[in-house]
Amino acid sequence: TKRLLGDEHPDVATSLNNLALLYNSQGRYSDAEPLLIEALAMTKRLLGDEHPDVATSLNNLALLYNSQGRYSNAEPLLIEALAMRKRLLGDEHPNVASSLKNLALLYDSQGRYSDAEPLYIEALAMRKRLLRDEHPDVATSLNNLALLYNSQGRYSDTEPLLIEALAMRKRLLGDEHPDVATSLNNLALLYNSQGRYSNAEPLYIEALEIAEQRLGANHPKTIAIRKNQEDLRRNRQP
CATH class of the missing domain: 1.25.40.10 (Tetratricopeptide repeat domain)
Structure with missing residues (x-):
């Protein structure tokens, strides 16, 4: 160029x-x-x-x-x-929704949940209006809002959003996409937080297999999933 x-x-x-x-x-x-x-x-x-x-x-x-x-x-x-x-x-505009999401992610990272939540909700609603209900960006917004709720211990709000995001990503992106690994990992994190180890472990195994194949063993996301799986196994030990 x-x-x-x-x-x-x-x-x-x-x-x-x-x-x-x-x-x-x-x-x-x-x-x-x-x-x-x-x-x-x-x-x-x-x-x-x-x-x-x-x-x-x-x-x-x-x-x-x-x-x-x-x-x-x-x-x-x-x-x-x-x-x-x-x-x-x-x-x-979809780019406005992306900016809302990114600002919400920043606030979420800082634990500023009351600032992040309305931005996530607005971004999700806007993406559904502009992109329709079946779009990868809608799944991302569902995932982000779910993680916010999980950080606050709002597990009953979290689980249906993560399950919906995972199903949508599999439908739209295929079973072997890195974003599917992310969704599997996030759902496993929720179950791990609740002590539901037998629900979490197979999700970590599937997520790690996808990440290693698609991203490589040394990718930051792969390393994070592997660490989560190791933490789960430590938690399960008597």
């Missing part, structure tokens, strides 16, 4: 952003950050401060900071991205 379009082109910013997202998915945060910062600055130079691609770059940099626990760096970027998307795209 640099050879054909030159160093200063929106498509170069997109390529920087995509490479950074790969690194972020692998937990290679120190490799991802400079690329995201460069992509954001380039997008602003080339497209102006008020452009949907700027909101996307703000959002991606904020998600990196959130992954690192750098919440004070992430929050203003997410708020800015949400406001910009509403201005540029209108209140009823």
Whole structure:
């Protein structure tokens, strides 16, 4: 892209952003950050401060900071991205729902549950309106709201949402998708929290098998599932 379009082109910013997202998915945060910062600055130079691609770059940099626990760096970027998307795209747009979800995730990570819950609920309702009930993003919203309830010990609210998200992901993405592994892991975590070990263990086994096959043994998600399974087995010991 640099050879054909030159160093200063929106498509170069997109390529920087995509490479950074790969690194972020692998937990290679120190490799991802400079690329995201460069992509954001380039997008602003080339497209102006008020452009949907700027909101996307703000959002991606904020998600990196959130992954690192750098919440004070992430929050203003997410708020800015949400406001910009509403201005540029209108209140009823899938990207607005994504921004609501991302801001809710930030608050959730900080234990600010009363701030997170209405944003999760609004994002879920908006996605159902805009994308219809059968869409992977709806499953993600169900999953996120369920995890919030689980963090608060609201297990009876959590379980039906996790079961619905898991079934939807299997229908839409297939049985061997990494997001299915995530749903299996989350449902197992719920059962583990309740001491329902015999319900949890087969879910961890299935989740770990998918993660190892699709993501690799050393991927952060695979490692997390493996640790959860080990914790379960320790808990089951008399």
